[in-house]
Amino acid sequence: MMNVSVKDWFKSGSPWVWLNAGAVSLCVIMVVGLLGLIAVKGLGHFWPSTLYVTEYQTRSGEQKTLLGEITDSELVSAVQLKSAGYQVPENLEYIDRQLLKVGNRDVYGQDFRWVLSSSVTSQTVLEDMVGIERREWGNFYGQLVSVKENGKTVVSVADAGFDAxxxxxxxxIERALTLQDEIHGIETGAIGSINYGLERLRLKERGLELQGDTDPIKLQGIVEERAALNAEYEVLKEELNALYQQAQRDQLVATTIDGQEVEMTLSKVVLAYAPNNMGLFDKIIHYIGKLGEFLLDDPREANTEGGIFPAIFGTVMMVLLMSIMVTPFGVVAAVYLREYAKQGPVTQVIRIAVNNLAGVPSIVYGVFGLGFFIYFLGGSIDQLFYPEALPAPTFGTPGLLWASLTLAILTVPVVIVATEEGLSRIPRAVREGSLALGATKFETLWRVVLPMSSPAIMTGVILAIARAAGEVAPLMLVGVVKLAPSLPLDWNYPFIHLDRKFMHLGFHIYDVGFQSPNVEAARPLVYATAFLLVLVIAVLNLAAVAIRNSLREKYKALEH
Structure with missing residues (x-):
């Protein structure tokens, strides 16, 4: 009886339902676990860690003291340590060692140190230990001594105490940051616009020269505009020099834990904090501020410090441009194949070719984009429309436009297949009813068939976004760079600069993770940037899903 029941159970298909449910659940758990690991490893980096004073013995028996955060620990084979000359206890097979972020790269030459737990003689927490985030040389860890103004001590710990x-x-520091913001605004805003205007005048003058146009009125106009811009620049230059002098006014003096004194100008300081004196609320405020810096600031120190806003901006803008380009191409191709092309061997071969394009390695698309879009198409555009800029290329060089087009070609098979599936699900009676009422075939397509298949089109766009947003290999050939001097969108005409190179979150992860000169400092930023890339892709996909669901509800009645 039991055998019959088991046999009937298998025939009913229930085991396969449960097997699929278990597989889906396992996949969900693995994805959530992976995202959780990335989030903890990345976002935990911004929490202000306790600074420990660690006293330990070196291999030679010398006693040394370090001040820093404990960022990691691992077990190391005792045999390996003995071969390296370390003295280790005989009864231990593995020994724990700690990775300390000691900062002070300008003093020590490196800002991370591994210390064996067996060699540590004491590890204490002292109040008034400070961390100073700098624009160069990474963090400084030590003790605050005094604050100076124009080289003269204003207040010191010895006289006024630490708190004062x-x-x-x-x-x-707040005043120095305000001055730095003003300097940055002038340099990238007003002076950047002046430089952009001077370059446009140079190209305009070169264009007149190539055309053989010697009209004195036009030339005089260029001279007058250039003189006005130069005069404006001189005014801004004086203002900038005054701001630089003010920014150099204040300094701080601090000592490392081993007594070396360091003086630094506050214009080079981003943040000063005392983690050992912080309460929970202060740490939360610090954490929020560091997250804001990560999301909104430009990168520093070979992308291992600062923020990643240019990479976020470049990723989102490229994906939006790619979506705008790929949707009409994919929809038109699908409409032709489904509605207009004669269904036969040739059309079937085209469909097979489209499906095969989806399996081509992405780097091949990058090579195609480099050869066709940049060298051929971009070079031709430069010859026809920008001869005055040659030999410097305008569009004949990697940039945002070519990167978006390359990814559009990479993802167009996905949109074609999804759109064709949507078109095939529209009942024939709907088309015939529209034609019977006097509509032309194009009107039927435009007003009835395409709106009803719009949820399928959006599905294709969602899949295209999911694939394109994480691609890196083709972008390395057609537009992405390690550090872009300016965003592809600004207040200078024509406002959207499709010829500019840009930063991308995927390439940023590759660069920080594999090209960084400071691997230990870069590691948490790799996790944080990877988590942010997943969030950006999720937000873009959720926006497309919301649009698709809205369209699906709108046309559900017509489908039935």
Whole structure:
């Protein structure tokens, strides 16, 4: 009886339903676990860690002291350590060692140190230890000594105590940051616009020269505009020099844990904090501020410090441009294959070719984009429309436009297949009813068939976004760079600069993870950037899913 029941159970298909459900559940658990690991490893980097004073013995028996954060720990084979000359206990097979972020790269030459737990003689937490985030040389860890103005001590810990010196330091750092923001605004805003205008005048003058146009009125106009821009630049230059002098006014003096004194100008300081004196609320405020810096600031220190806003902006803008380009191409191709092309061997071969294109390695598309779009198409555009800029290329060089077009070609098979599936699901009676009422075939397509198949089109766009947003290999050939000096969108005419190179989150992960000179400092940023890339793709996909669901509800009645 039991055998019959088991046999009937298998015939009913229930085991396969449960097997599929278990596989889906396992996949969900693995995805959530992976995202959780990435989030913890990446986002935990911005929490202010306790600074420990670690005393340990070196291989030679010398006693040394380090101040820093404990960022990692691992087990190391005792045999391996003995072969390297370390003294280890005989009864241990593995020994734990800690990775300390000690900062002070300008003093020590490296800002991470591995220390064996067996060699540590003491590890204590002292108050008033400070961390100083700098624009160069990474973090500084040590003790605050004094604050200076124009080389003269204003307040010191020895005279006024730590709290008073700390308050004075924070106020002057805030002032220095305000000055730096003003300097950056002038350099990238007003002076950047002037330089852009001068370059346009140079190209305009070169264009007149190539045309043989010697009209004195036109030339005089160029001279007058150039003189006005130069005069404006001189005014801004004086203002900028005054701001630079003010920014150099304040300095701080601090000592490392081993007594080496370091003086630094506050214009080079981003943030000063005392993690050992922080309460929970202060740490949360610090954490939010660091997250904001990561999301909104430009990168520093070979992309291992600062933020990744240009990479976020470049990724989103490229995906949006790619979506705008791929949708009409994919829809038109699908409409032709389904509605207009004669269904036969040739059309079938075209469909097979489209499906095969989806399996071509992405780097092949990158090579095609480099050869066709950049060298051939971009070079031809430069010859026809930008001869005055040659030999410097305008569109004959990797840029945002060519990257978006390359990814559009890479993802167009996905849109074609999804759109064809949507068109095939529209009942024939709907088409015949529209034609019977006097509509032309094009009107039927435009007003009835395409709106009803729009959810399928959006499905194709969603799949295209999911694939294109994470691609890196083709972008390395057609437009992405390690660090872009300016965004492809600004206030200078024509406002959207499709010829500019841009940053991308996927390439940023590759660059920081594999090309960084400071691997230990870069590692948490790899996790954080990877988590952010997943979030960006999820947000873009969710927006497309919301549009698709809205369209599906709108045309559900017509489908039935």
């Amino acid at each position: 010196t700390w308050e004075a330091l924070q106020a002057r």
